[in-house]
Amino acid sequence: xxxxxxxxxxxxxxxxxxxxxxxxxxxxxxxxxxxxxxxxxxxxxxxxxxxxxxxxxxxxxxxxxxxxxxxxxxxxxxxxxxxxxxxxxxxxxxxxxxxxxxxxxxxxxxxxxxxxxxxxxxxxxxxxxxxxxxxxxxxxxxxxxxxxxxxxxxxxxxxxxxxxxxxxxxxxxxxxxxxxxx
Numbered sequence: 418x419x420x421x422x423x424x425x426x427x428x429x430x431x432x433x434x435x436x437x438x439x440x441x442x443x444x445x446x447x448x449x450x451x452x453x454x455x456x457x458x459x460x461x462x463x464x465x466x467x468x469x470x471x472x473x474x475x476x477x478x479x480x481x482x483x484x485x486x487x488x489x490x491x492x493x494x495x496x497x498x499x500x501x502x503x504x505x506x507x508x509x510x511x512x513x514x515x516x517x518x519x520x521x522x523x524x525x526x527x528x529x530x531x532x533x534x535x536x537x538x539x540x541x542x543x544x545x546x547x548x549x550x551x552x553x554x555x556x557x558x559x560x561x562x563x564x565x566x567x568x569x570x571x572x573x574x575x576x577x578x579x580x581x582x583x584x585x586x587x588x589x590x591x592x593x594x595x596x597x598x599x
Contacts, residue, residue, distance in 0.1 A: 471596040550583075
């Protein structure tokens with residue numbers, strides 16, 4: 418096994434995706450232009466039924482190839498993304514320039530056994546976590562959009578750019594599981 422491959426066959430994603438706040442993603446088509454915190458809650462809610470559909474597929478737990486997560490694994494990841502970003506947004510709204518704890522998504526996937534979780538449970542948990550983070554974005558006030566926060570690697574976000582970065586994750590993973598709508 419190489420140093421960059423997890424025991425489950427997935428190569429950890431070490432890309433710095435922060436560029437998605439400035440330009441469109443060539444893979445999933447996400448365009449950051451015009452994304453405001455007030456857009457995030459409704460966009461998250463519109464994604465929840467598509468996640469439920471993806472997780473209800475008979476093959477939700479099947480990887481398309483050994484080195485690509487299944488819809489179940491992506492769903493568990495997105496559930497956790499919702500939880501992590503809800504906490505980060507809360508910190509930004511309640512604290513001055515918080516430093517976010519590091520979150521290793523690949524370690525979490527292995528340690529929490531994403532591949533062996535129940536798709537129906539993940540769908541319910543994803544919906545609950547999605548509603549929570551959507552509700553938190555819903556109450557962001559105009560004067561809070563430029564409040565700062567930092568990732569452990571030093572990347573600086575404002576509430577505005579955190580919302581954009583977060584929305585890319587939601588859109589991109591729907592694209593990953595082919596649950597996008599035209």
